[in-house]
Amino acid sequence: MLASASRNRHRSAMETYRPRRSVLYVPASNDKALAKIAGLACDAVIIDLEDAVAPADKIAARGKLAGILANRPASGCEIVVRINALSTEWGADDLLAAANCQPDGILLTKVDTPRDLLEAGDVLDDNFAPDSVKLWAMIETPKAMLNIGAIAELGRDPASRLNCFVAGTNDLAKETGVLATPDRRYLVPWLMQMVLAARAGGLDVLDAVTNDFRDLDGFARECAEGSAMGFDGKTVIHPAQIEAANRAFAPSAPALAEARQVTDAFALPENQGRSVIALNGRMVERLHLTQAEKLLAKAAAIGA
Ligand code: COA
Ligand code: MG
Numbered sequence: 022m023l024a025s026a027s028r029n030r031h032r033s034a035m036e037t038y039r040p041r042r043s044v045l046y047v048p049a050s051n052d053k054a055l056a057k058i059a060g061l062a063c064d065a066v067i068i069d070l071e072d073a074v075a076p077a078d079k080i081a082a083r084g085k086l087a088g089i090l091a092n093r094p095a096s097g098c099e100i101v102v103r104i105n106a107l108s109t110e111w112g113a114d115d116l117l118a119a120a121n122c123q124p125d126g127i128l129l130t131k132v133d134t135p136r137d138l139l140e141a142g143d144v145l146d147d148n149f150a151p152d153s154v155k156l157w158a159m160i161e162t163p164k165a166m167l168n169i170g171a172i173a174e175l176g177r178d179p180a181s182r183l184n185c186f187v188a189g190t191n192d193l194a195k196e197t198g199v200l201a202t203p204d205r206r207y208l209v210p211w212l213m214q215m216v217l218a219a220r221a222g223g224l225d226v227l228d229a230v231t232n233d234f235r236d237l238d239g240f241a242r243e244c245a246e247g248s249a250m251g252f253d254g255k256t257v258i259h260p261a262q263i264e265a266a267n268r269a270f271a272p273s274a275p276a277l278a279e280a281r282q283v284t285d286a287f288a289l290p291e292n293q294g295r296s297v298i299a300l301n302g303r304m305v306e307r308l309h310l311t312q313a314e315k316l317l318a319k320a321a322a323i324g325a
């Protein structure tokens with residue numbers, strides 16, 4: 022009976038988990054790249070209307086959204102549209118065009134305050150966008166960093182639609198003057214702040230891109246670092262980066278073996294009703310059981 026309660030907990034954790042290990046930016050202006058989406062193993066794609074699209078191509082790129090969303094890959098990969106900042110000449114029309122195509126998410130850029138999200142949410146509501154259209158937020162401005170707790174708090178209200186943070190370290194480095202070193206030492210405090218705020222708001226949070234897409238060793242190192250920092254996945258810019266991100270943000274074999282030991286131990290008759298047990302010389306509490314169940318559910322959801 023308790024084993025079945027544990028199975029049920031697994032199932033409910035699994036139902037809410039949506040893998041976002043690798044999230045690929047694809048410029049909406051690049052037909053060759055767009056044609057590749059269906060064959061790629063990323064968990065989500067971000068169709069970009071913002072920085073990857075030149076000003077002269079912005080309107081034509083926006084015009085392609087309907088066709089892209091009408092041909093969603095059968096893999097079930099999430100499709101998110103990144104729009105130009107609402108303060109730009111393109112932002113408002115981008116938001117309307119994206120809302121009409123009903124993607125899984127609309128990624129707002131240059132978000133500074135909770136109000137930016139509330140206003141975008143109002144536009145979606147006024148245009149009858151279904152609740153399935155979520156809002157994602159780039160965290161890439163100094164103001165967003167200062168307001169991050171209040172922004173994340175919106176995640177507790179489903180009506181806000183806020184679902185995911187995306188770290189934008191290229192803009193943060195540009196706006197602050199912080200040096201973007203290979204080990205990201207000056208950016209790490211802000212990245213950790215994003216993870217903390219996201220958890221407080223019940224949001225997913227994705228690590229920033231690695232610009233040097235030919236250096237796959239460096240990329241794997243950065244993925245391992247992002248995973249250890251608590252990110253759910255990594256935004257990537259090139260198909261060659263997908264596999265390493267999928268690997269780094271999936272539960273490792275040793276972590277899964279340990280999780281199974283923990284769930285098995287708590288399922289033993291002598292451990293029923295116990296809050297804390299000893300396992301291999303270590304203290305294990307029920308909070309570790311919850312953590313283990315979440316990890317197993319995650320592995321089941323991605324077929325690991
Ligand atoms: N999505 C889908 N396919 C992509 C891709 C992407 N993001 N990036 C590259 N490809 C494809 C190319 O079309 C090419 O296809 P082909 O083999 O049929 O010619 C293949 O992968 C190999 O590409 P490659 O020649 O190695 O790279 P590139 O010089 O064509 O492109 C970039 C390099 C960085 C310009 C490109 O990867 C890119 O535009 N990435 C996204 C950038 C972006 O969106 N930035 C904004 C967010 S930070
Ligand atoms: Mg940016």
